[in-house]
Amino acid sequence: MHALINKALQSYITACHGFDVWQTVALRARVPSDPLDIMLQMRPGQTLDILQAMTDVLGQDRSVMLEDLGTFLAAHPDCENLRRLLRFGGQNFMDFLLSLPDMPARVRLAVPDMPMPRLRISQKPRPVSMQAHLELICSTCVPGWAHVLLGLVRAMADDYGALALLDLVHADHDHHVISIKVIEAGFATPRQFHLRKPNSTAQAAQ
Amino acid sequence: MIDPKVLDCFAPLHVQTDHQGLITHIGPALKRLLGDQTVLGQPILSLVKIDRPHQISHYLDLEALHGARLHISMPLLADFTLTGVFAKGQSGDVLNLSFGPELVQAVDQLSLSAQDFAATDLALELLYLIEANSAITSFSNALMGRIQEARKKAEDLAQKDPLTGLHNRRSFDARLARALDNDHSFALLHIDLDYFKQVNDTLGHQAGDYVLCHVADTLTRFSRTDDCAARLGGDEFAVIYHNMPSPEQALQIYARILAKIRAPLKFEGQDCSISASAGLIFVTPQTDWRADDLIAAVDRALYAAKDHGRSALAMCDQGGANGIRLYSGQELAEFQT
Numbered sequence: 001m002h003a004l005i006n007k008a009l010q011s012y013i014t015a016c017h018g019f020d021v022w023q024t025v026a027l028r029a030r031v032p033s034d035p036l037d038i039m040l041q042m043r044p045g046q047t048l049d050i051l052q053a054m055t056d057v058l059g060q061d062r063s064v065m066l067e068d069l070g071t072f073l074a075a076h077p078d079c080e081n082l083r084r085l086l087r088f089g090g091q092n093f094m095d096f097l098l099s100l101p102d103m104p105a106r107v108r109l110a111v112p113d114m115p116m117p118r119l120r121i122s123q124k125p126r127p128v129s130m131q132a133h134l135e136l137i138c139s140t141c142v143p144g145w146a147h148v149l150l151g152l153v154r155a156m157a158d159d160y161g162a163l164a165l166l167d168l169v170h171a172d173h174d175h176h177v178i179s180i181k182v183i184e185a186g187f188a189t190p191r192q193f194h195l196r197k198p199n200s201t202a203q204a205a206q
Numbered sequence: 207m208i209d210p211k212v213l214d215c216f217a218p219l220h221v222q223t224d225h226q227g228l229i230t231h232i233g234p235a236l237k238r239l240l241g242d243q244t245v246l247g248q249p250i251l252s253l254v255k256i257d258r259p260h261q262i263s264h265y266l267d268l269e270a271l272h273g274a275r276l277h278i279s280m281p282l283l284a285d286f287t288l289t290g291v292f293a294k295g296q297s298g299d300v301l302n303l304s305f306g307p308e309l310v311q312a313v314d315q316l317s318l319s320a321q322d323f324a325a326t327d328l329a330l331e332l333l334y335l336i337e338a339n340s341a342i343t344s345f346s347n348a349l350m351g352r353i354q355e356a357r358k359k360a361e362d363l364a365q366k367d368p369l370t371g372l373h374n375r376r377s378f379d380a381r382l383a384r385a386l387d388n389d390h391s392f393a394l395l396h397i398d399l400d401y402f403k404q405v406n407d408t409l410g411h412q413a414g415d416y417v418l419c420h421v422a423d424t425l426t427r428f429s430r431t432d433d434c435a436a437r438l439g440g441d442e443f444a445v446i447y448h449n450m451p452s453p454e455q456a457l458q459i460y461a462r463i464l465a466k467i468r469a470p471l472k473f474e475g476q477d478c479s480i481s482a483s484a485g486l487i488f489v490t491p492q493t494d495w496r497a498d499d500l501i502a503a504v505d506r507a508l509y510a511a512k513d514h515g516r517s518a519l520a521m522c523d524q525g526g527a528n529g530i531r532l533y534s535g536q537e538l539a540e541f542q543t
Contacts, residue, residue, distance in 0.1 A: 036352045039345070081341040088334040091320050109331070110338030195320065195333055196313045 002114050003039050006031065009050050010038050011079070012072045021057060029053035051144070063147045070151025074159065085110075086156055087193040093162035093185050097121060097134055100153070117145045124179075132182040139175050146176030153180065163187035208298060216324055219288075219303040223250045227265030230298060235322035243282055250301060254278045254290070269294050278303065286312065305329065310336060367437040369415060370422035378436035378444060382497050385434075385446050391490040392448050393456035396504045397421075399441035399467075400481040400516040413473040417480055424466040428459055444504075453488040453521060454541075457533070460484060460519060461541035468517065468535075481535070483511040487522040506530075 013022040014035070026033035029049040032041055055062050073079050074086060089103070090096035104116035117138045126133040136153070138146045150168055157164040163183040170177035210231045213220050218235035227250050232240070245253050249265070256262040258277035269292075276290040289306030293299065305312040309329055312318060323329045365377035373381065385392050399421065406414035418441065425435040425445055434446040450456050464482060471479045485507030489495060507520040510530050514520065517535030533541075 036349055039349060081337070085334060085338055085341075088330060088337075106331075106334065109335050110342060195318060195330075196310070197337070 002111070003042050004111060004114065005047055006038050006042075006050060007035075008069065008073060009047070009054070010035055012069045013054065015076055015078050016068065016072060017058065025050065025053045025057050028056060062144065066144045066147035067151035067154075070148040070153075071155045072151075073148070074152045074155035083159065084193070084197065086152075087159070092190075093157060093160035093164070093182065094132060096156060096160060097132075097136075097153070097180060097182075100136060115142050117142060117149075119149075126181075130181050130183050131185055132180075134180045134182070135169075136178040136180060137175070138178065146171065146178060150178055153178070157182075158188075159191050161186060161188040161190035208295065208300065213300065216326075217300075217302045218322055218324055221250055221253065221301045221303070223299045223301070225299065227251065227268065227299070229253065235318075236303070238322065239316055240282060245282075253282065254280055254288075254301065254303075257287075268292055269299070276301075283316070286316070288312075309333070367422075370419055370437050372422050372425065372443070373434050373436035375436065375438050378434060378438060378446075379497070381434040381436075381446055382500070385448065386489070386495060386497055386500070388448075389491050390449050391451075391488065392446055393450040393453070394487045394489060394500065394504050395445045395447070395456070395460060396485040396501075396508045397425075397443040397445075397482050398484075398508055398512065399443075400483055402441040402480055405478045405480060409473060409476050409478055413476065413478050416473045417471065417478055420471060421467055421480075421482070424463055427466075428463050450488065453486070456486055456488060457519070457521070457538070457541045460486065461538045464517065464519075464535070464538055465542060481517045483508060483516065484519040485509075485511060485522070486519055 010022060010026075013025055023033045026038075029046070029052070031046055031050060032038055051062060051065075054060075054065055058065065073082050075083065085106075086096075089099040089106075098121060100121055101119045103119060107114050107116055118140050120137040120139070122135050122137065124133040124135055136149065138149060146168060150166055154164070154166050157166070162185045165179075165181040165183065167179050168176060169179045208222065210222065213222065213231075214234050218233045220233040221229055221236065222231040223229050229245050229248050229250055232245060251262065251265060251268070255278065256268065256271075256276055257279055259271070259274060262268050262271075271292055272294045273291065276292060278288045278290045279285045280288065287306075287308055288303045290301055290303045292301045304327075309332060313333065320330060365373055367374045382394070399417070402414065402417060405417055418437070421441075421443060422435070422437065425443060429435050429445055429447065432448050436444050438444055447456060447459070464484075468479070468481045470477065485504040487500065487504045487507065489500065503522050507522050507530055510532065511518040511520040514532050515534065517538070519533045519538055521531045521533070523529035523531070
């Protein structure tokens with residue numbers, strides 16, 4: 001697995017559970033606990049070892065933790081960079097949802113060797129009570145990706161100010177389906193997004 | 207004229223003109239950028255200045271550039287530079303604009319939003335890529351910083367005496383060789399502590415270490431960052447003073463160091479005062495020393511000082527002859543200014 005994924009797990013545990021917990025997890029998973037060394041050292045199976053250690057130490061279901069990781073990646077202040085990159089996906093929540101199948105290609109623009117699932121989105125007939133009903137199909141999947149996506153898309157709905165219900169409605173080995181019911185796309189004020197980072201002007205001027 | 211709604215959708219930054227070059231329509235993004243400034247009915251060459259491939263003053267010349275890549279500046283937008291392409295049509299002409307390589311500056315200065323770009327414009331992917339790239343770069347910069355730090359630490363470990371933080375013998379040898387290669391005069395001081403063995407034997411290693419650190423502190427305090435204060439082993443120290451103007455100045459410095467070293471010192475309430483003997487040699491660029499000979503000479507001087515009684519210093523003659531001049535502790539004290 002890609003070192004950036006291990007880095008994401010480290011950042012998540014450190015930010016949401018504390019550095020002590022991360023040190024315990026790292027020790028158990030036999031990975032370096034240093035936030036930068038984790039990027040340098042890679043052996044096969046490291047990511048699964050970290051996940052197993054997380055399950056043991058935190059006593060939570062793997063799927064719950066991965067969903068939480070997805071939320072962390074999209075919503076935590078430490079991951080503002082990532083949130084911004086996600087917001088490039090669309091001007092509103094519907095645009096964003098419809099751009100999700102482009103996400104793997106976008107990720108590869110920045111990190112060419114990142115393993116990504118194949119994503120498809122399909123519109124379902126919707127009852128009058130909702131503005132849209134979509135299904136996100138996640139296949140040839142690295143295990144766990146669908147749970148991360150679930151948390152991530154849910155957090156992005158908040159970011160866009162949309163009221164949406166998300167559920168994992170189908171899960172087998174390499175085929176996961178997330179149902180996305182958009183109740184109201186303009187439910188709350190979206191968080192701000194400008195094409196350029198607020199503080200990048202100074203850097204550009206240099 | 208081409209249906210403005212069609213072009214507005216494909217090219218939010220376009221300008222339509224009639225065949226005389228008078229503006230008949232501008233795209234929505236351009237309209238937003240120009241704000242209140244109305245340009246309809248004006249000659250297009252008053253809105254845009256063509257800089258390349260060549261400057262143009264007549265509309266007919268612009269028509270000749272059909273399909274070419276144009277470099278344009280816009281007086282109404284603080285001379286912002288854009289890339290453009292002009293096409294001559296049957297019912298009217300169109301100039302389409304894009305930000306080209308100035309995209310990032312344009313987004314900053316003109317506060318562009320996603321609506322200012324056509325849905326198929328790659329500008330957004332480019333901005334995305336720039337941002338993703340800078341995130342990754344900051345990661346790798348942090349990694350580089352870490353590697354640099356680790357290298358520095360390893361270098362320090364290889365060069366420093368772990369107890370006192372002074373240079374070790376290996377580092378001292380390297381610096382002495384460098385000083386000899388350089389074209390400046392320097393002083394080499396070699397110190398051996400007096401009464402150190404007694405302190406170590408009666409009060410223990412901890413007291414001994416305390417004394418060694420006290421001496422190291424003193425040597426560091428009386429040297430500049432470029433100088434090299436080293437612990438050569440046991441209770442033996444050496445300092446290279448670069449760009450030393452005269453032997454007298456070196457004596458003055460050592461007199462002050464000796465005063466500090468001889469000052470009463472206590473470790474856990476016990477007296478652990480010591481003193482020091484020293485050899486000093488002043489090296490000018492004119493003399494041709496080999497490092498080994500230099501060390502042997504200053505060593506001989508140190509032993510001559512030891513023989514002379516505690517707290518003395520022996521200075522080798524300049525030029526490296528065997529002559530040695532001895533100073534007692536009392537004489538040295540007079541050099542303090």
